[in-house]
Amino acid sequence: MANRKKTVKVRIVKSKLRRERALGVYYPKLKLIKIDSRLTPKHYLSILVHELLHYVYPHLTETAVKQGAPKIAQQIWNEQYRRLG
Numbered sequence: 001m002a003n004r005k006k007t008v009k010v011r012i013v014k015s016k017l018r019r020e021r022a023l024g025v026y027y028p029k030l031k032l033i034k035i036d037s038r039l040t041p042k043h044y045l046s047i048l049v050h051e052l053l054h055y056v057y058p059h060l061t062e063t064a065v066k067q068g069a070p071k072i073a074q075q076i077w078n079e080q081y082r083r084l085g
């Protein structure tokens with residue numbers, strides 16, 4: 001058998017979030033991130049980083065995620081990374 005590491009992936013779905021009453025949500029058991037499809041590219045990036053931090057560091061507090069995500073998103077944005085579609 002091939003000696004490949006099994007990587008856990010998170011699925012990202014863009015949709016109009018209404019019931020969720022949030023711009024982004026991470027469902028740990030489903031390994032699923034939902035992000036509101038109506039966000040501007042920059043806001044989308046910020047929410048994406050926020051939800052990915054929940055995924056990568058499940059024990060991080062909401063406060064820590066809220067402090068870290070905008071800084072990471074701003075740095076990525078400053079490096080001129082943009083959505084293509």
Ligand SMILES: [Zn+2]
Nearest residue numbers: 050054062065
């Ligand atoms: Zn959060």
